[in-house]
Amino acid sequence: MRQRNKPWAKDMLAENPQYVIASPESNKGKWREYFGNDHPIHIEIGTGKGRFITGMAKQNPEINYIGIELAESVIVSALELIIEEELPNVKLMNINAEDLRDIFAKNETNRVYLNFSDPWPKKRHAKRRLTYKNFLSLYEDILPEKGEIHFKTDNQGLFEYSLTSFSEYGMLLTYVSLDLHKSEYEGNIMTEYEEKFSKKGSRIFRCEVQYR
Template sequence: MRLRNKPWAAPLIAAHPEYISVRPEGMPGHWQEHFAQDQPLFLEVGSGKGQFITEMAKQHPDQNFIALEIQEVAIAYILRKQVALKLPNLHLILGDGADLTTYFAPGEVSGLFLNFSDPWPKSRHEKRRLTYQSFLAQYQAILPQGGRLQFKTDNQGLFEYSLVSMNNFGLHFDLVALDLHHDSRVADNVETEYEHKFASRGGRIYELVATFPKG
């Protein structure tokens, strides 16, 4: 969902280059320089207002996290949280999920999260879906062999499409959850803002956790 313009967003981003990268093309292989410690690096593509990624960074101080968001206003909301929290293991990118191989070196990212991506329901927009084969190829390129992808959505059509797309790409499914919030196999789910609101009204959340093939 496109957020309304906020006049404070651009000045906030310009004022805090220590927390956010707006020209990430020159950074492949150097992302650890943004963190207090060299630790496994996890990436969320499409971070919204950042509830998920900031909570992950809080819960896992032994891991580093990057929030990537294409909307300036959305990333500014995350930045505002980070300015207050000053989490040493969180960095932000204002960038496009279609350009990941220009942002990251091969195998640089340990794991990847896709949370409530735009479903792009029309057939002519299939290539824009973040689980389309061209996106999966980029994820595979920046993850190590056997790297893991976690995908959550409330959209049944996108879930079914993603299941087929990932299967055709050769991914191995570690978890297929048709009702995540009532699945006894899942004990450590971290919610996004949207997920919390949607599920609290009785909505169903779907999740796929899959690993890319080795070799």
């Protein structure tokens, strides 16, 4: 989906260093020091307009959250929401997820969230999917032993591909739902896409996986 250009976005991101981390690589190995506590750090890759991560931060004040989004015109909406909610335990990074190894050391994050990632449906684009083996290796390098990935999508093809990818990588599936909104799962925070798709009758697929 093409995003509307917001020429003022870059300036707004720069004007809010209390929420937007301008040089995240300088915190590698020092993220607990950056947050000023020893709380777990959960990251969302592709944070979009921020509804999920702000909801999680409000629900879990004892956890630090970092939202990662490449598009300035999108992440600025998340920033507006965080400013409105005045949440001290959520920060944003306007970066490419491929650079995570330059930003986090091993054991510095505790969980990765992937919500409604681009499915890249063409076979030749499989390497771009955030559940492709190269990305799974990347997450493993910044998570602790038995670190977790929580994954949600409305795209059945991507979900099936991801379950296979997780399994082939040797990960443990600890939770799988083929229709999240009709399951007994509690505490779900909907993303903007999730609400849109579910209103149209689309099933929401969700799983939790763990590195061995």
